[in-house]
Amino acid sequence: MAGLELLSDQGYRLDGRKATELRKLQARMGVFTQADGSAYLEQGNTKALAVVYGPHEMRGSRSRTLHDRAVINCQYSMATFSTAERKRRPHGDRKSTEMSLHLKQTFEAAVMTQLYPRSQIDIYVKVRVGLTLHLVRGIIAEIDFFVIVHKHVSIVFQQILQSDGGNYSVCVNAATLAVIDAGIPMRDYVCACTVGFVDETPLADLCYAEENGGVSSLALALLPRGGQIALLQMDARLHQDHLETLIEAAMTACKGVSKVLDEVVRQHLQEASVLTGE
């Protein structure tokens, strides 16, 4: 990746975007009928599938039941074919477990768990590399495969389908839509975005090439209305003075994402109400 200019003199990035531009975000809610809530989200070339089951009775270890809130159970996994190098273990390795923990933590902050004591909400996310088929059809082809494999598992997994940078952010966005689709009340949209810092400029919504180009990246999950940060994660070196600008840029980008998500939700609701004849 050396030699690739992450930010040209005219202010254009590798894929032609400007510094503060987000990638194209397309999303669809209610992709599965079996799950309580589901969503498919594409942010640039990263594709993620999120499914929510719940709130339902505690399964598995009853001892983890909380008497005053719901337990949120998250699982993040990557399809073996999702990255350039084929991954052998889709989940169970440390990175996936860490990602699952972060997702869980993010949603514990956002979902109003006090309304469902002694129950469990499951959120599953998966990423994949797929052919660029039409959105809906592409999913069905993949989904058949997944459903057959996971038939005995009552909960589907939020899958990262194609990993092209910003995995965590895309997962969070997809999961937000899925939770809304499931009708579980949340304090606010949870929007996430990964920003990087190059040449004193913050770049919003990093893609894979940028992430691996040694750029300091900051992933932020935000509740836009109150400006509250649900999760903050940063790797690589960044001078303390630049931190504030970077966080500011991340918050602005997240607010942009929240607008798009809001649009998607409203459109989905409109479609649904048209069908029910309201």
Next chain:
Amino acid sequence: MKDTPLSNCERDFLLKAIEEKKRLDGRQTYDYRKIKISFGTDYGCCFVDLGQTRVMAQVSCELVAPKENRPNEGIMFFNIELSPMASPGFEQGRQSELSVKLNRQLERCLRNSKCIDTESLCVVSGEKVWQIRVDVHTLNNDGNLMDAASIAAITALCHFRRPDVSTQGQEVTVYSPEERDPIPLSIYHMPISVSFAFFQQGTYLLVDPCEREERVMDGLLVIAMNKHREICSIQSSGGIMLLKEQVMRCSKIAGVKVSEITELISEALLNDRKARKAGGKCGFAESMPQDRITALKKDETPVEMTDVTETANGIIQKGEAAPQTVPSPVVPVPGVGQVGQGLQNSWGLEEDDEDDYEEEKNDNSGDEQVEEVTKMDVGEGDVVEISDSEEEDVVILNPEVPEKPKNTGSKSHQKGAAASKKRQKK
């Protein structure tokens, strides 16, 4: 084994104290506990004490084939072991959530920040590189394992010396420490992580939480920085909502703390180097604190003393007057002492049936102490027959001036236990 759950009163007490800006051990909100760094006999072995939290880091190296996509870079491998030694809640072998969190955080703090020059670890490009392995073992968990582990890991890496190698074409010769001096690793900077614990949905924050505080916290923010004020990693965990101002404030505090800790580490490394040069003893055994009971040395506990006199005076003035009557020892018969009236027997049983906590004179001990008869129902001050067994007789030893009954009470309690045991043997 499961951890003892925290009781509600403890939790409330801790939270209340934090609201009043007080901590269990008297620290201020932004204070670290006492950090003590010591080294083992080998290069690369380091022990860090953060208050009572104790961790050990060991660095080792090995020649391996490099990763395929990075043929001329060495490999760093980090591992934190949470052993049951540190806390009953840790299970051996099982990868718990905490273990994953700590491991990932340490990896991100040290690997992604590129604190070590991995290219200098390359021996033969594409074939042989050094794999540096850092193992951190937790020895005692009293909170804030992350900071202790990060300090230990970076100090051990700075302390470590790898064997010297020379290459002749494809041949690689590794020299032992006797043949050639081992070489230290090339370390660019020292990233150190600082943990902030948040309470009451982010209203209060504490630096370096101890184990109790960790149990009641809402969330944790870990910021890893180096002394050049470069942030190496930030990670917020727990379901807390942060505000941007809080994060900025924490980063400023972290900057200050990290420079202090880095100085401490440099000092420790310097001292160790001097000690090794001078040929002094160094190692784990030397670094163990001497906790002998006869040693009067103990770490000072920082206690706020400025307003002690006023508070004490205030309490005394407001307090009630001490009761005038001090129970004086009654000596009914020479050799027998009694303090207090005792209680009235409310059971309504015969005196003889009561076989309470009694004491007996023991003439085997050859001791001249006056023993005291304590009974629940002593109303008068007479010598009371404890039992009407004919085998035992109450012998009154040398009637001396009885000492303060309180002292004898405690000693005779012990003797009484021995005596009653002997009596049972009879």
